[in-house]
Amino acid sequence: xxxxxxxxxxxxxxxxxxxxxxxxxxxxxxxxxxxxxxxxxxxxxxxxxxxxxxxxxxxxxxxxxxxxxxxxxxxxxxxxxxxxxxxxxxxxxxxxxxxxxxxxxxxxxxxxxxxxxxxxxxxxxxxxxxxxxxxxxxxxxxxxxxxxxxxxxxxxxxxxxxxxxxxxxxxxxxxxxxxxxxxxxxxxxxxxxxxxxxxxxxxxxxxxxxxxxxxxxxxxxxxxxxxxxxxxxxxxxxxxxxxxxxxxxxxxxxxxxxxxxxxxxxxxxxxxxxxxxxxxxxxxxxxxxxxxxxxxxxxxxxxxxxxxxxxxxxxxxxxxxxxxxxxxxxxxxxxxxxxxxx
Amino acid sequence: xxxxxxxxxxxxxxxxxxxxxxxxxxxxxxxxxxxxxxxxxxxxxxxxxxxxxxxxxxxxxxxxxxxxxxxxxxxxxxxxxxxxxxxxxxxxxxxxxxxxxxxxxxxxxxxxxxxxxxxxxxxxxxxxxxxxxxxxxxxxxxxxxxxxxxxxxxxxxxxxxxxxxxxxxxxxxxxxxxxxxxxxxxxxxxxxxxxxxxxxxxxxxxxxxxxxxxxxxxxxxxxxxxxxxxxxxxxxxxxxxxxxxxxxxxxxx
Numbered sequence: 001x002x003x004x005x006x007x008x009x010x011x012x013x014x015x016x017x018x019x020x021x022x023x024x025x026x027x028x029x030x031x032x033x034x035x036x037x038x039x040x041x042x043x044x045x046x047x048x049x050x051x052x053x054x055x056x057x058x059x060x061x062x063x064x065x066x067x068x069x070x071x072x073x074x075x076x077x078x079x080x081x082x083x084x085x086x087x088x089x090x091x092x093x094x095x096x097x098x099x100x101x102x103x104x105x106x107x108x109x110x111x112x113x114x115x116x117x118x119x120x121x122x123x124x125x126x127x128x129x130x131x132x133x134x135x136x137x138x139x140x141x142x143x144x145x146x147x148x149x150x151x152x153x154x155x156x157x158x159x160x161x162x163x164x165x166x167x168x169x170x171x172x173x174x175x176x177x178x179x180x181x182x183x184x185x186x187x188x189x190x191x192x193x194x195x196x197x198x199x200x201x202x203x204x205x206x207x208x209x210x211x212x213x214x215x216x217x218x219x220x221x222x223x224x225x226x227x228x229x230x231x232x233x234x235x236x237x238x239x240x241x242x243x244x245x246x247x248x249x250x251x252x253x254x255x256x257x258x259x260x261x262x263x264x265x266x267x268x269x270x271x272x273x274x275x276x277x278x279x280x281x282x283x284x285x286x287x288x289x290x291x292x293x294x295x296x297x298x299x300x301x302x303x304x305x306x307x308x309x310x311x312x313x314x315x316x317x318x319x320x321x322x323x324x325x326x327x328x329x330x331x332x333x334x335x336x337x338x339x340x341x342x
Numbered sequence: 343x344x345x346x347x348x349x350x351x352x353x354x355x356x357x358x359x360x361x362x363x364x365x366x367x368x369x370x371x372x373x374x375x376x377x378x379x380x381x382x383x384x385x386x387x388x389x390x391x392x393x394x395x396x397x398x399x400x401x402x403x404x405x406x407x408x409x410x411x412x413x414x415x416x417x418x419x420x421x422x423x424x425x426x427x428x429x430x431x432x433x434x435x436x437x438x439x440x441x442x443x444x445x446x447x448x449x450x451x452x453x454x455x456x457x458x459x460x461x462x463x464x465x466x467x468x469x470x471x472x473x474x475x476x477x478x479x480x481x482x483x484x485x486x487x488x489x490x491x492x493x494x495x496x497x498x499x500x501x502x503x504x505x506x507x508x509x510x511x512x513x514x515x516x517x518x519x520x521x522x523x524x525x526x527x528x529x530x531x532x533x534x535x536x537x538x539x540x541x542x543x544x545x546x547x548x549x550x551x552x553x554x555x556x557x558x559x560x561x562x563x564x565x566x567x568x569x570x571x572x573x574x575x576x577x578x579x580x581x582x583x584x585x586x587x588x589x590x591x592x593x594x595x
Contacts, residue, residue, distance in 0.1 A: 055400065056397055062386070062389070069382070102385065
């Protein structure tokens with residue numbers, strides 16, 4: 001066979017083989033529907049995994065961490081945010097590589113962002129034990145007290161405690177000592193939270209962190225607006241001896257118009273108790289509480305093999321109280337057959 | 343001098359082996375391709391690249407030790423070239439030791455090459471590597487010396503394929519010895535625990551040589567740990583070489 005004929009034969013064979021294979025590949029991909037939950041159903045225990053990675057546990061941790069990021073981004077943009085596997089994925093990654101600081105920090109941040117404060121704390125405290133020189137991990141714990149547990153009376157003291165650890169371990173300790181002093185002077189925690197989120201936004205290396213930071217900055221700014229309007233409502237009450245019936249009675253229409261001009265800022269209104277509220281703030285609170293309750297319901301199901309019969313049973317078992325619905329004229333609707341909460 | 347002559351010849355011969363260059367090619371692809379995984383992380387590029395680079399240095403080093411090491415003595419016997427050597431005034435153990443040292447030198451060159459390539463790649467991407475990285479590469483090399491000694495021992499006892507299977511199994515088992523002492527509570531205090539505890543102490547624990555996670559995360563490792571691990575590896579290496587010499591001493595070639 002002459003050379004040209006050989007070349008033509010090779011080219012034809014290659015074209016036919018790769019073409020057929022590509023066609024079959026596309027057909028197989030279409031047949032296979034990826035179900036995220038089922039795929040993660042087989043995530044093995046990290047203690048067992050450590051022994052069977054052939055010395056590649058840190059590489060397996062890296063690959064699993066990339067999977068965790070992909071999972072989190074996908075869930076974050078879902079309407080129904082369950083984050084069922086987030087805690088176990090973070091635990092497995094850090095179990096395989098106990099020195100993987102970023103996994104503790106980002107994992108802790110993500111768990112706190114979905115309202116699973118206790119899981120976040122547990123992960124971060126394990127991280128502190130495995131990384132005694134890290135300042136980033138106690139800083140993340142401090143953020144939880146500042147951002148998620150602001151209303152808790154012990155939070156300023158715990159925040160100061162963890163910031164002291166951060167100051168001791170970081171290179172620029174003086175910045176944190178000033179902050180601790182401000183806390184002890186009982187400055188508004190929302191201002192500190194705004195500083196944290198603006199710093200997080202400036203240093204964010206990925207879109208997800210940027211998105212979370214921007215959402216929280218908007219939320220904090222709206223909370224500050226709500227407090228400002230509440231001040232006007234209180235002044236009206238003091239002046240007239242009775243609460244305003246509508247928000248427009250207490251707040252200058254021009255100010256309200258400016259605040260309502262940006263659709264992202266929702267609407268300001270007075271609730272049934274005559275307090276100033278904002279729809280975006282309440283929606284965010286509702287979503288966070290709903291996600292946290294959903295997480296607790298699924299944890300209950302994992303332990304007891306069934307969903308709680310009611311939300312009262314859930315909180316009774318956890319020795320806790322059911323959080324009030326942020327909208328005073330609404331209630332939590334729970335379906336015990338599916339474990340869904342609305 | 344005889345040992346060094348055999349070692350030099352072994353090195354020259356092994357460095358011409360095509361398998362070596364194929365494995366080096368794939369090691370290079372793995373190291374340079376690790377950047378792609380760094381792109382989809384959230385700022386952990388440096389960590390992931392170092393992790394994968396060191397994993398490539400270790401894994402491809404092991405493959406070279408297995409594929410070249412298990413056929414080292416067998417090839418000489420099979421091609422009958424061993425007669426020209428053992429007919430010379432050379433002890434059989436000198437022959438084995440020379441073969442081992444030649445392959446150890448080759449693996450040292452490969453490890454140094456892939457390790458320094460990884461470090462330069464990390465630097466070129468704006469990352470940093472600390473002293474722990476160098477310690478990790480050193481411990482990888484010491485682990486490869488142990489694997490090579492086992493390969494050479496099996497090379498004088500059995501065929502290359504069976505030898506490769508045994509060495510690879512030993513490599514995996516060496517990294518899984520932790521399971522022998524991490525038993526479920528119901529087995530504690532039983533005969534099983536005694537047996538697995540005994541096995542744990544005799545099977546070489548290759549996890550001791552693995553400080554890749556510390557290197558990737560920039561965590562310092564105590565110098566005493568590195569030194570003791572080197573001593574641990576040396577003990578097993580010498581043990582396997584002695585067994586190899588004994589096995590080859592009376593072998594009917």
